[in-house]
Amino acid sequence: MDKSLEFTPPHRCYIDGAWVESDKGLRFSSIDPATGDILAEVPDLGALETQSAISAAARALSDWRSRTASERGLFLRRFGELLGDHKESLAQLLTREQGKPLLESRGEVSYAQSFLFWFAEEGARLYGDIIPSHTIDARLLVMKQAVGVCALITPWNFPYAMITRKLGAALAAGCTAVVKPAEQTPLCALALARLGEEAGIPRGVFNVVTGDAQAIGKTLMSSDIVRKVSFTGSTDVGKLLISQSAATVKKLSLELGGHAPFIVCEDADLDEAVSGAILSKFRNSGQTCVCANRFYIHESLYDSFAERFAEKISELNVGNGLLPNTHLGPLIDLAAVEKSERHVCDARDKGAKVLFGGSRDKAGGNFFQPTLLGEVEDSMQILQEETFGPIAPLVRFSSDEEVLRRANSTPYGLAAYFYSRDVGRVFQFADDLDYGMVIANSGVSSNACAPFGGVKHSGYGREGSKYGILEYVDIKYLLVGGIGS
Ligand code: SIN
Numbered sequence: 001m002d003k004s005l006e007f008t009p010p011h012r013c014y015i016d017g018a019w020v021e022s023d024k025g026l027r028f029s030s031i032d033p034a035t036g037d038i039l040a041e042v043p044d045l046g047a048l049e050t051q052s053a054i055s056a057a058a059r060a061l062s063d064w065r066s067r068t069a070s071e072r073g074l075f076l077r078r079f080g081e082l083l084g085d086h087k088e089s090l091a092q093l094l095t096r097e098q099g100k101p102l103l104e105s106r107g108e109v110s111y112a113q114s115f116l117f118w119f120a121e122e123g124a125r126l127y128g129d130i131i132p133s134h135t136i137d138a139r140l141l142v143m144k145q146a147v148g149v150c151a152l153i154t155p156w157n158f159p160y161a162m163i164t165r166k167l168g169a170a171l172a173a174g175c176t177a178v179v180k181p182a183e184q185t186p187l188c189a190l191a192l193a194r195l196g197e198e199a200g201i202p203r204g205v206f207n208v209v210t211g212d213a214q215a216i217g218k219t220l221m222s223s224d225i226v227r228k229v230s231f232t233g234s235t236d237v238g239k240l241l242i243s244q245s246a247a248t249v250k251k252l253s254l255e256l257g258g259h260a261p262f263i264v265c266e267d268a269d270l271d272e273a274v275s276g277a278i279l280s281k282f283r284n285s286g287q288t289c290v291c292a293n294r295f296y297i298h299e300s301l302y303d304s305f306a307e308r309f310a311e312k313i314s315e316l317n318v319g320n321g322l323l324p325n326t327h328l329g330p331l332i333d334l335a336a337v338e339k340s341e342r343h344v345c346d347a348r349d350k351g352a353k354v355l356f357g358g359s360r361d362k363a364g365g366n367f368f369q370p371t372l373l374g375e376v377e378d379s380m381q382i383l384q385e386e387t388f389g390p391i392a393p394l395v396r397f398s399s400d401e402e403v404l405r406r407a408n409s410t411p412y413g414l415a416a417y418f419y420s421r422d423v424g425r426v427f428q429f430a431d432d433l434d435y436g437m438v439i440a441n442s443g444v445s446s447n448a449c450a451p452f453g454g455v456k457h458s459g460y461g462r463e464g465s466k467y468g469i470l471e472y473v474d475i476k477y478l479l480v481g482g483i484g485s
Contacts (some may be wrong), residue, residue, distance in 0.1 A: 007089040008182065009191035013043045013210055014055035017203025020204065022050055028211065029160045030187050033330040033366045042186045045211035050178070050219040057149040057176040057227050060204030065174035069123035072172055077124075079199035080116030083109055083160075083192075090113070090191060095321040097187050098159055099329035099366070100284050100323055106458055111446070112160035112192075115168040116236035118448035121460040122469045123172035127354065138481045144473040145172030147251055148227040149386065151220040153241075155232045157287045163192055163461045165452070167206060173472035175228070177206045182233075184332055186210035199339045215376065217241075224248045228472060231255070232289075235365040235457050253461025253471045255289065255453055257386045258414030261407035262292035263429070264326055266300050268419035269441075274308045276443030280317060280417055283444070285328045287336070287392040288459075290415040290437070290446065294376075294383050296403045299396045300408045306374055306394055307435040313370045313392075318361045328390055330366035340368045340389030343382040347393060352376045357396075378406065386412070408434045414454035415439060434463075442454075 026044035031037070043049075053367040053408060064072070083090060091105035100108070152166040162369040163179055167292040174193040181189035193208040211214055221244035230253040231241055238256040239358045245252055262280060264273045265339050280292040289462040297305045320330035331337050344358050357369030368389055376383060376393035383393065407416060416435040420426055426440050446452060451462040461471050 006038060007086050007191075009093065009187045010188075010194055011040045011042050013045055013049070014190065014197065014208045015049065015192035016059075016207065017197070018028045020049070022046070022211070028183065030097055032096050033184075033332050034322075036305055036365065037097055040187055042190065045209045046215040047219045050209050050216045053178045053209050053224075054149060054220070054223050054225050054307065056204035056207055057178050058350075059201060061146075061148060061175045064176055064205050065170075065454070067174075069126065069174075072174065073120040073123050075199055076120035076171060076200050078166055079121065079196050079201065079440075080113045082100060082195040082198055083113040083116065086195065090188075090289040092322070093191055094160065094188055095329070098156060099184050099332065100321055101326045101329050104284060105321070105359070107349065108161050110157055111158075111448075112164040114448040115161065117166040117241075117434070119168035119172035119469060120170075120463065122466065123174075124171065125466070126469060128475065135460075137312060137483045138479055139483060142477040143472075143476045143477050143478060144173075146305060147472055149225050150177045150230065150472065151226045152174045152177050152179045153217065153231040153233065154179065154181050154189070156182035156184035157289075159188035162232050163189060163466070169377050169463070169468045170228075170230075170264070170472045171201070171205065173469050175472050176204065178226070179206060179208045180213070180216050180220065181208065181210060183210070183213060187223060199367065201391050220245070221245060221250075227251060227454070230463075230471065231462070234459045235459075237457055240332065243253065251471075253453075253463070254459035255461070255463060256414075256457065256459035257412055258289040258291070258292055258454065258458055259386050259410050259412040260417060260435075261294050261296055261433075262294045262419035263397075263403050263416075264301055264305055265297065265418060265420040265422070266298040267421045267425070267426060268301065269421060269479045270301060270304060270308065272313055273419040274305065276417065276441070277309055277420065278312050279390045279443035282328060282390055285331055285336050285368075287332065287388050291388075292417055295392055295394045296397045297394055298408065299398050304393070306355060306372070309392065310368065310372050310446055311405055313372055316370045318367055318369060318439050319363050326483045328367075328370055330364065331368055331389060333366060334341075336389060336458075337366055337368050340371075340387060340391055343387050343389070344371060344373065346381040347367070349375055350377065350380050352393070357390075384410070394405050400428070404429070404432050408432075411457040413456035414458035415445070
């Protein structure tokens, strides 16, 4: 049951269990991408306030990590339940601040909640080892210990779920955290902070700082107290963080850009493949790291796939996510619209055919039409880089060897999709696709029990699943000698 539709997030930051302003009284605006309206002004924090958040997390660490895992799990479960209690108001806020359709926002609240519930249980399963000893008078043990204070730097495209996916794992392992949400979606992060406070999570255990990415990022990265950084965002920023982490030798988890291939083999179920393509491409208006970004269709199915895909795309409504029947909300900002436009123009100039859409949408400044491009070639920009917009480029292929080579010829390695009914081919493709996540006969794969993450320039580390919590522990080896002497 939704308890309070009038729930609104505080417009202040959350440090050491208190709601604070910027020291200098600076603020910045959270803007509705559908209308351009200012939703609220929130604190624009800098280095000093970030330092206070780090100190608060450091002070809270010893008490938090010495509690039992099941006690920490109870806090996380309560936190998750509160997300459920406020589901509708959280969904409305998400649609206003980020733009995605209300139905997807409700889905994201449940997705965010699922990480808190998952890690509420996982903390109690952080088993160590006893190693058969190399001598008779010693015992060798392995323990997993919380790494300490973590910085969690999160993106705007899933502003609840990307926080809980990191924070759930960090807190369950016994770490404390400073969360830095994207500048585009501070209110969603502050709403979570409010619910975490209501769940009774002790002061300082997690802190939320909004404001300038560079000032806050630099302070987090240069601090020796921060032992771990988890970041979701672009590959360029990820590479910068790797270099900034060197001076203090931090542990990193990086979930970076993708450029997912979506392959339809000659034996695919065409209707299933078209439904999967719609889901994979147009979720969040194409603004997910795992969105299909290039569609390789076997030449024997190309025309019929293109026709049915265009038909389904024509049924998608573009508009404000708060309106019923909207399937595609706005893109996050004008720069995102311009990138989509650039990819379409470049492809068209080089000979691609626009089979559907192709332009900005009449719904407003940040809206772009769902777009289908045919006869796309490797030389076109859209086959070389992530679009992060609602554009589906179609490419013909004629053999498995060819499509695997083309699918793998990218520095990225996050997610890859393919459709085939041949079990031999399913396992062959699973082996040969150089990606952290390979998805056969489905357009979506994300859930709390599966390991999310990439290879190559898409980053390292895994989130969710039994692996996600391991990103927040150090392995400690204990030798007990003198036994029997
Ligand atoms: C992302 O785009 O980074 C996350 C998408 C997901 O969790 O499915």
